[in-house]
Amino acid sequence: MATLQVELVAVERKIWSGEATTVIARTTEGELGILAGHAPVLAQLADGGVVTIRTTEGEDLVVAAHGGFLSITGEGVSILAETAEISSEIDVERAREALRRAEGEKDDPDAQAAVRRAQSRLRAVGESV
Amino acid sequence: MAGNLRALRRRIRSTRSTKKIFSAQELIAGARIVRAQARVEASKPYAREITRVLSALASSASLDHPLLTERENPKRAAVLVITSDRGFAGSYNVNVLRRTEELLGLLRQEGKEPVLYVVGRKGETYYRFRERDVEQTFTGFSEQPGYADAQEVGQALIEAFTSGEDDDHDNGAGGSAGPDGIAGVDELHIVFTEFRSLLAQVPVAKRMAPLEVEEVEEFDYEREDREQGVAKDDGLQAAYEFEPSAEGLLDALLPKYVTTRIYAAMLEAAASESASRRRAMKSASDNAEELAKNLSRQANQIRQADITQEISEIVGGADALVSSGAND
Numbered sequence: 001m002a003t004l005q006v007e008l009v010a011v012e013r014k015i016w017s018g019e020a021t022t023v024i025a026r027t028t029e030g031e032l033g034i035l036a037g038h039a040p041v042l043a044q045l046a047d048g049g050v051v052t053i054r055t056t057e058g059e060d061l062v063v064a065a066h067g068g069f070l071s072i073t074g075e076g077v078s079i080l081a082e083t084a085e086i087s088s089e090i091d092v093e094r095a096r097e098a099l100r101r102a103e104g105e106k107d108d109p110d111a112q113a114a115v116r117r118a119q120s121r122l123r124a125v126g127e128s129v
Numbered sequence: 130m131a132g133n134l135r136a137l138r139r140r141i142r143s144t145r146s147t148k149k150i151f152s153a154q155e156l157i158a159g160a161r162i163v164r165a166q167a168r169v170e171a172s173k174p175y176a177r178e179i180t181r182v183l184s185a186l187a188s189s190a191s192l193d194h195p196l197l198t199e200r201e202n203p204k205r206a207a208v209l210v211i212t213s214d215r216g217f218a219g220s221y222n223v224n225v226l227r228r229t230e231e232l233l234g235l236l237r238q239e240g241k242e243p244v245l246y247v248v249g250r251k252g253e254t255y256y257r258f259r260e261r262d263v264e265q266t267f268t269g270f271s272e273q274p275g276y277a278d279a280q281e282v283g284q285a286l287i288e289a290f291t292s293g294e295d296d297d298h299d300n301g302a303g304g305s306a307g308p309d310g311i312a313g314v315d316e317l318h319i320v321f322t323e324f325r326s327l328l329a330q331v332p333v334a335k336r337m338a339p340l341e342v343e344e345v346e347e348f349d350y351e352r353e354d355r356e357q358g359v360a361k362d363d364g365l366q367a368a369y370e371f372e373p374s375a376e377g378l379l380d381a382l383l384p385k386y387v388t389t390r391i392y393a394a395m396l397e398a399a400a401s402e403s404a405s406r407r408r409a410m411k412s413a414s415d416n417a418e419e420l421a422k423n424l425s426r427q428a429n430q431i432r433q434a435d436i437t438q439e440i441s442e443i444v445g446g447a448d449a450l451v452s453s454g455a456n457d
Binding site for chain 2: 007009010011012013014027028029032039040041042043044067069071078080082083
């Protein structure tokens, strides 16, 4: 089966790169599933969303990506994010705590961004928020 | 004589202990360079990707975004200066500030009023001492800048830039505030120290906005790819689909691109700062070593002279006794 070359980069470091069969991401326009040979697309990822990368080993890599873009070219997929964390690295307690704290302040745009960041982290570890 | 000797000994002791501080600083700076360089490396994949995405967009979207268009008759230009928080870094800050003065002179010549944004405590005090107006300062992270810091700076700059869009450009010098009542800026410049190698750090001034998407950096990346034998089957020319629209994407992407460039500049500056500090501390500890050596030579000489004098006094005294005994 044809594979995709996936690059996941955050601003401060490269998070993951490798071969994958499918990438599922939520853009501002809606959910998007990508297989090899997909048409070239540039998309903005929805805030608070997660990206799922199904590797060639059949493993699912769930990533909380915030403030990101997705670029699909002939060779593969690159995901650019301001911050990105793989689900196994996420501190669930801290994310819950951050969500609780930030939800108190509805008017502050910074707090709203924090809410979305925390939500995407929690979604990445499989909780529904 | 003895008092002089004691003073010398004290100086030797204090020189030796300052030398210890210098060499400790040197080691710390050395370790920091390595870390800073690693961070510069780690930030490159993102910079490369975002440049690639942007140039793909640039070829498809109409480029009339405010961050890209040259304003008619620009009046105010923001200058972001990146200096260090701490001194002890040789000519690092002096060089950056001198380069900034050059740029400010140039901008004034072109009839633009420079507006200063300063990163680092050293730059802050420099301008405060000269009683020059500084629009905003950011301190406390010059050695280890994080992306959040770059975002803070970027946000302030982009805000100033976008609020400058409606300013009245035809009205007198300095430009007056437009309908929004905020006197924004029409150009963004950045002055930082480029890290060329451990021995060479060069202060550079660059214009960040209006942006030119066709950039040397970008060109280099593409060449790099070719050199590495990566076949780029014209991925950039491919007809992209955009979600949301190309214009929407450009709106979201450009501020991030500016922030990324500020972040990259800060990382370079941090590496340069550590490199200059290490060099300065190395020569400081060498000098201290040299000074201690000279001082101990002097001290030994005085000590020797004291002993010689004492001996000759004793001998003289004994001689006097002997001759007075012989007379008896």
